[in-house]
Amino acid sequence: MDDNQIINNILNGDKNAFSIIMDKYHNELFKYIYNMTKSYETTEDLMQEIFMKLYNNLNKYNPDKASFRTWMYRISMHHTMNYFNKAQTKNTNQYVDVDNLMIEADEDIEKAVIKEKEIDEIIDAIKTKLKPKHQKIMLLHYFSGLEVKEIGEVTGIPIKTIYKAIKSSIKKIQEEVIINE
């Protein structure tokens, strides 16, 4: 059953059908948000809020304008950005909780810590160096499973602009990360 049929059923009163949507998209969305929050608890809270928001706005979803997946990402992106703006969290935490990392027994612990630190620096650079429009693009570009065309549908920004934004933003992020090293 495709997404539109499931949504049809939900709007016709079959609320249980919403669990199919959650089952299908939960892990993909979780990873996208976890990449930015670095916290399982915060991500779980945001996921519950996002799914409630999706359910409450299902009657506004128009399948002619976008796929359900890109519509879902749009709502998730705005909700997550609002969370960051309210929390005013700049990731200044230089200490990485190694216990929270999924590390295989034979993996280099130091490499895993460095990778986490690099991701933190990239996120910091995105938040501090880029305009809000480019922040959305780059967070989706790096951390979601979306291709450029889908990012265009989620953000409402033409693809040509997205390509330009990605290239100029990568340059700014690289400069910022190098300065901080």
Next chain:
Amino acid sequence: MNKINREIDMTKVNQSKERTMNVVMTELKAYQKPWYQVFKILSYKVALPVVFAAFVIALIFVNNPVNNPPTTNSVLALSTEEKSTLAEMSYLSGTIIAYAFDTTLSNPTFLNNDVTTSFESDIDEFNQYFELLKIYLDDSQLDDNIIITELEDSDFDILISFTNNDQVYDMYLTSSGKETFEGELIIDNLTFTVEGSIINEGDETKLDLEAKNGNDKVTIEYKSELSDEIETNYEITTDINGIKKVKEIKVEVEGDEAKVEIKENENTYELSRELEDGNITYKLSYELGETKGEAIITAITNSDGSTGYQYHIKENGIEKNVETNKPDIPKGRNSDERGNPSDDNEDNENETNNQSHFDFIKPESI
């Protein structure tokens, strides 16, 4: 695509998924309770009226857009990309026709009258296309100032508005079929009827747009394929005063650099933008049949304060400067107001407009 992913514990993710689904589904089901509670309380005394009220409420509030999705036959549903492209095409087609009404042509000033280059025979028309396509080379983009409004209580479905060089373009569109649309393009007081089609085939998008004013029309075909280089191709067919011409325009954007190529029969022009010592210049290289040449184009301010362009041309050992005015869209004229060239001469104090109105298309350039 350089995706970044933190190390993640999938066991924890799946546990979180189970909790989230339980919490959300419990909350969704809880919404039913108030209605049942009210019904139970009232059922002994007012069962019949409550049931009747619920039936009426259900009738009023049933609104299921997915069951009755808007069809493309009745409402124009365009993606962001399609709206942006339509805005570009309306800018191109509208401006090309609007230039046709410009009776105050560029009147190029030839600063060296000894010899003439092949390029100069078409400099008027090239000057207009340069002004038209410069937007692709400059940092500003139409995308940044496109406003799209969905209309209610109107003969049209949407309004696409944008501004370039302080000139406002308003395009009203409505669906006329499964993949077709029609509408009006308004540039100041100039109004053009437009019609076209949008076809999506996999990664390729094809758009056609025809803009008409009286007997003059411009048709643009647009094709774009997704690629890293972002290449866009337009085929522009103009039919101005019964004279037809076909041009191919290719715009390539890669990173911060853009290049525009214009092709017409055996003539090709390639434009790019350069920044040198803080000054912007535009580099042109061209082939007109077997004649090759190049020019550096620089914006200048004329003695009357108006903006113009200086072309420093190099062709077959000839090197010379030619200055032109910046083409403008004439204000407040429609096809029925298009004047007789002789009428314009009477109004023109300088009386330098000895050229015919129709010199926009020179017979020898066909």
